[in-house]
Amino acid sequence: MRTLILALLLTAVSGLSRAAAFPDFDGTGAGLSVRAVIEQAASAGGLIPEPSAASAGSPVWVSMEKSAVGALDSAVFKSAPVAQNKRIAIYEFDAATLDRLAGEMHKAFGRGPGFFAHDSLESALEDLKEPPAVPARSYTIDQADRVKALLPLAEEGNIVSVIKSLSAFKNRNYRTATGIDASRWVRDLWTRYAGGRPDITVETFKHQAFPQESVILTMRGAAEPDKIVVIGGHEDSTAGYWGGDVSAPGADDNASGVAVVSEVIRALVKGGYRPARTIKFMAYAAEEAGLRGSADIAAAFKQQGADVEAMMNLDMVNYKGSEKDIYFVSDNTSQPLNDYVGKLIDSYTGLTWGTLKCGYGCSDHASWTKNGYPSTTPFESSMEQMNPYIHKADDTLDKSGGRAEHAIKFARLGLAFAVESAK
Numbered sequence: 001m002r003t004l005i006l007a008l009l010l011t012a013v014s015g016l017s018r019a020a021a022f023p024d025f026d027g028t029g030a031g032l033s034v035r036a037v038i039e040q041a042a043s044a045g046g047l048i049p050e051p052s053a054a055s056a057g058s059p060v061w062v063s064m065e066k067s068a069v070g071a072l073d074s075a076v077f078k079s080a081p082v083a084q085n086k087r088i089a090i091y092e093f094d095a096a097t098l099d100r101l102a103g104e105m106h107k108a109f110g111r112g113p114g115f116f117a118h119d120s121l122e123s124a125l126e127d128l129k130e131p132p133a134v135p136a137r138s139y140t141i142d143q144a145d146r147v148k149a150l151l152p153l154a155e156e157g158n159i160v161s162v163i164k165s166l167s168a169f170k171n172r173n174y175r176t177a178t179g180i181d182a183s184r185w186v187r188d189l190w191t192r193y194a195g196g197r198p199d200i201t202v203e204t205f206k207h208q209a210f211p212q213e214s215v216i217l218t219m220r221g222a223a224e225p226d227k228i229v230v231i232g233g234h235e236d237s238t239a240g241y242w243g244g245d246v247s248a249p250g251a252d253d254n255a256s257g258v259a260v261v262s263e264v265i266r267a268l269v270k271g272g273y274r275p276a277r278t279i280k281f282m283a284y285a286a287e288e289a290g291l292r293g294s295a296d297i298a299a300a301f302k303q304q305g306a307d308v309e310a311m312m313n314l315d316m317v318n319y320k321g322s323e324k325d326i327y328f329v330s331d332n333t334s335q336p337l338n339d340y341v342g343k344l345i346d347s348y349t350g351l352t353w354g355t356l357k358c359g360y361g362c363s364d365h366a367s368w369t370k371n372g373y374p375s376t377t378p379f380e381s382s383m384e385q386m387n388p389y390i391h392k393a394d395d396t397l398d399k400s401g402g403r404a405e406h407a408i409k410f411a412r413l414g415l416a417f418a419v420e421s422a423k
């Protein structure tokens with residue numbers, strides 16, 4: 001219990017200090033003080049049982065920005081971080097505690113905590129090193145005929161249908177049976193969409209520390225197959241913590257992103273498109289548990305020396321909370337890549353765009369950046385006007401009017417991005 005309270009305190013303060021940077025995430029305004037979080041944890045009676053295969057008591061190593069925990073009373077740090085540098089500290093948690101602490105913070109602050117969770121201390125220690133510089137790439141736009149032929153093939157109705165199917169799973173948690181079923185559902189959908197084309201394969205990526213699998217569809221490049229473009233989004237969902245079989249439809253966060261990735265695949269295949277470079281479409285497991293699915297994949301790609309030229313992350317694309325259509329996450333992403341995707345928007349759509357800052361690695365783009373690959377996250381709203389329903393049982397499609405009017409814009413952008421980047 002002491003570890004749990006420590007963990008909760010730690011993140012409570014991390015949430016509060018992040019709140020300072022984002023006035024709309026005021027910790028007290030969200031209704032829960034640090035003390036309330038601790039009391040809530042205490043009254044809930046300790047650690048939650050593991051919902052599925054992963055063994056209770058298995059350790060997880062978490063790295064966090066120290067600035068996020070700096071406001072903590074030093075007395076709380078009786079159990080010191082297991083390692084740290086000037087900027088980052090690494091703490092060991094029990095895997096079940098980690099879920100709980102993430103859940104409490106989601107409940108308390110609407111988002112957070114920003115952290116990377118690792119299966120091993122060795123992997124966590126990598127976070128203390130300076131991340132590799134992301135090499136500058138040059139991106140060009142000169143495929144207007146092909147892009148314009150493909151854009152009309154994206155259909156809102158298909159996006160709606162995928163969001164409905166994915167949000168119908170009670171939850172898509174990375175350790176529950178329904179979370180595993182949902183990832184198989186994505187694998188089967190993409191296999192159907194591939195239509196038996198010999199240059200397309202669909203595989204799952206198995207993760208050592210949890211049972212939900214990531215899904216990868218590869219469209220092999222005809223001319224330069226070793227050059228890779230990635231388009232992906234996370235398939236898992238969360239709604240607080242996993243004390244029971246809770247409802248987490250995650251229609252916006254992030255059935256919408258997976259639905260858009262799926263529609264890009266479907267439209268490209270329907271249009272008979274064959275890339276010169278390889279395109280890999282991904283549905284990541286366990287993003288809500290600390291970017292764990294994408295972390296495993298991006299690290300494996302780096303280890304194999306894979307040449308990923310650009311990665312587009314689609315996480316929350318169907319809630320139009322703001323005036324502009326699209327907002328690029330400006331931190332932990334590649335500025336040249338963001339600039340290029342902004343130009344794609346200008347060239348191929350009449351859409352407007354702006355930028356936002358998360359303040360920490362808030363989604364799977366950060367896993368690619370950390371491994372030296374350029375990534376971009378076009379997002380659905382400004383930070384101030386973000387979807388208030390995420391991470392709750394009421395993240396449902398009706399909050400977007402039962403439609404995918406906003407998401408379809410991202411599908412068109414994804415099509416332009418695929419064709420221009422994989423030429």
Ligand code: BES
Binds near residue numbers: 110115287291315358
């Ligand atoms: N989709 C969110 C990220 C997000 C939310 C980005 C709002 C921008 C605005 C993502 O699924 C998420 O919840 N991320 C966590 C952090 C992660 C490391 C567990 C978060 O932001 O709380």
Ligand code: ZN
Binds near residue numbers: 253288390391
């Ligand atoms: Zn989320």
